Amino acid sequence: MQARQLPLHRGWCWLSEGLHLWRRNPALMTFLAFGYLLTLVVVSIFPLIGQPIASLLMPVLSLGVLNGCRAIDEGRKVGPDILFSGFRSNVAALIAIGGIYLIASLLVLALTMAADGGTLLKAMGGGKLDPEAVQEPGFTFALLLAVALSTPVMMAYWFAPLLAGWWKLPAPKAMFFSFFACLRNWRPFLAYSIALMLFGAILPGIVIGVVGLAVPVLATVLTFLVPLVLVPTLFASFYINARDVFGIPGAVVHSAPLIVDDNDARD
Template sequence: MQALTLPALGGWQWLAQGYALFRRQPAMIGLLTMAYWMSVLICNLLPFIGPLAASLVMPGLSVGVMTACRNVDQGLPVTPALFFLPLKEHPRPLIWLGGIYLVCTLAVLALAAVVDDGALLQAAAGRVGLDEAGLENGNVILAAQLILLLMTPVLMAYWYAPALVAWHQLSVSKALFFSFIACLRNWRAFLVYGLGLVAVGAILPGIVIGLLGSLFPSAAGFITSLLTLPLLMVLAPTLFASFYISYRDVFVPREPVSEHA
């Protein structure tokens, strides 16, 4: 198992090629993406065990959507049955991945809660609001920085791990290791990927909605609602497709082109 190192612009290509892949099969990729979010939502609605169940099945379901993207890329049939296929074939390691990610996330949040007495955690849970004074609180800012610092290596280890478990039959520990190394080698591409995602997912839509809202102030709320849903219906499947493109570019070496071709 070897992770390739890509140039920084590779991160933008993940988004661009992800969108192109989504356009090749928008109905099925969009349907499976919606099924993913609905499954997570329904699990979270279950009393007591809901959030735990959602965390445990998320890795397997995410690979299910990526499997559909892989089939589209390879010209293979895409069916709804692909959604549950990884969990059906590799239930134990994928559920273990979900559990490890949940434990790490809870540990990071617990450490942050020690710093700001749980203010940020309560705000994220919707129990309290963070007013301007709260945002200026040094402890809250420090807790947010701590979460960012500690969650970065967790996300790096988790990013490719579900696909490596499902598609390469790696053990959980090896999948986490190779995922971390792959992200570390490609930090420049991931930086561009993140900036591109912020640009196309937040800044540009915000500019468009803001301009239309200023031109038609009486319909600003309607315009926001009208544009938000179509944006999500394109952006969410594009994200899953870009996850697959990222995996493909990093872990699937290209065939060398013959000079006589």
């Protein structure tokens, strides 16, 4: 197992290749994406314990989605139960990853309290915000601080479920490798982020807005239909970038050519 360093243009391809993967089995891919989200929402409903349990289950369900994407990619026929296949692979490490991610996220929110007195924390908890408090400079600084601090947390989590599930790594080691894999591939991830903004938000918004001026009813239909394609495509793109960076255990790698730094070559 080695984290490959990919060129910038691969980030542009992840979303389009995710769309191609969705088109190969739209029913299963759509079920995996919305089944993942619905399961977490249902678990989160329970008072007090719902949110923590949902956080612990996130890596387990994420692995199930990745297993489903892998099955589609390899042309294997699987059923909807593959969403819960993560419960059969290194569950202790997956739950530990969820726990570490939860604690780190709570620490980030706690640190933002020093900037805005807890306004952002209240907003994240579903509380009603005071419009005047939102306009305060402290709230803006808290948002920027939250983004800056949560980025390395997300980097450590990004590949961790598949590293724990497919390569059987313990939670700390999986998150360590995930962080440095993201850091090493910041260029394609930057291109990926731009592609998500353009094709996942800006362009669909423009299209729906223009259609709404001509045919409002059609715009309403598109508002419901577009997420049915975009959300599964987004989940499929997670698998594509994981396949590119780490490959598939025991299989021929489909990713772009490995880019090696001069420093790595000397090593």
